[in-house]
Amino acid sequence: DAGVIQSPRHEVTEMGQEVTLRCKPISGHNSLFWYRQTMMRGLELLIYFNNNVPIDDSGMPEDRFSAKMPNASFSTLKIQPSEPRDSAVYFCASSPTGDEQFFGPGTRLTVL
Amino acid sequence: AQSVTQLDSQVPVFEEAPVELRCNYSSSVSVYLFWYVQYPNQGLQLLLKYLSGSTLVKGINGFEAEFNKSQTSFHLRKPSVHISDTAEYFCAVSPWGATNKLIFGTGTLLAVQP
Numbered sequence: 001d002a003g004v005i006q007s008p009r010h011e012v013t014e015m016g017q018e019v020t021l022r023c024k025p026i027s028g029h030n031s032l033f034w035y036r037q038t039m040m041r042g043l044e045l046l047i048y049f050n051n052n053v054p055i056d057d058s059g060m061p062e063d064r065f066s067a068k069m070p071n072a073s074f075s076t077l078k079i080q081p082s083e084p085r086d087s088a089v090y091f092c093a094s095s096p097t098g099d100e101q102f103f104g105p106g107t108r109l110t111v112l
Numbered sequence: 113a114q115s116v117t118q119l120d121s122q123v124p125v126f127e128e129a130p131v132e133l134r135c136n137y138s139s140s141v142s143v144y145l146f147w148y149v150q151y152p153n154q155g156l157q158l159l160l161k162y163l164s165g166s167t168l169v170k171g172i173n174g175f176e177a178e179f180n181k182s183q184t185s186f187h188l189r190k191p192s193v194h195i196s197d198t199a200e201y202f203c204a205v206s207p208w209g210a211t212n213k214l215i216f217g218t219g220t221l222l223a224v225q226p
Contacts, residue, residue: 004155031212043156043202043216055212091155099144099163101214103155 004104006092012110018080021107024073025094033101034067034077035091043091049075082111114139114205116217124223127195133188133220135177135203142208145186147177150200150219159201162186173197198224 005024013019025032033048047057049069057067064083069075079086089108093101115138125131137143144163148156160171167179177188186203203217 033212042218045214048212050212093155095212099161100158101156103148103157105153105155 004092004094004102006090006104006107008107009105010108010110012112013082014112015083016081017111018078019082019086019109019111021077021090021092021109023075023077023092023104025075025092026102027073029094029096029102031095031097031101032069032075033093033095034075035093035103037089037091037106038087046077079109082109084111087111114141114143114207114213114215116203116205116215118203118217118220120220121218122221122223124225125193126225128192130191131189131193131197131222133201133203133222135186135188135217137184137186137203137205139184139205139207144206144208145177145179146204146206146214147171147175147186147188148202148204148216149173150202152199156202159188193222193224195224195226197222 007022031050034046037043046059047067052069067077087110089106091103091106093103095101117136146161147159149159150156159175160169162169162179170176175190179186200219200221202219204214206214
């Protein structure tokens, strides 16, 4: 298996622009997670889905952030409008019904 | 609620020396405990986990950790490190039975020097 796939790996954009991050989980995994990693706040869970349904979005910082999972093999995290403080590495992870999460390589977002 | 404390932000060590990375947690309920490793420019990879049973847990790459309930600790150890072990190590906790709710520590950078 190719593991969790994220695209793009790097994104540089200007403040106010819309940003869409993409994730393909490992086939057969029921849960999908979006994390944000920054120097100041460390690794934070933004949202997680179970069987394509959002279960807990309490970590989503504000209404500018939204996440969707239209099917079992694809999820997006959208920021609109983006701000410089959104600059971070965003990780997607997936998990079978169990106890281990498998992380993707991350998307490094820079908002100028 | 749960929380994780990794007191050491960076641990320098010489190659072939032993190392211990410290992790303490706080929780009002029983927990599961994890150690993840993050190599430069990569995602996190599970090293080992404690769910139940033996308090000494062995993981990949020669690492092991011991769950100490009375001290609420889950320190990671390796008897002899290699240059390739240089990475960021994260301790994480989840409430028992709710492994979807991982709470991560701030990480410890293990810097192995020749």
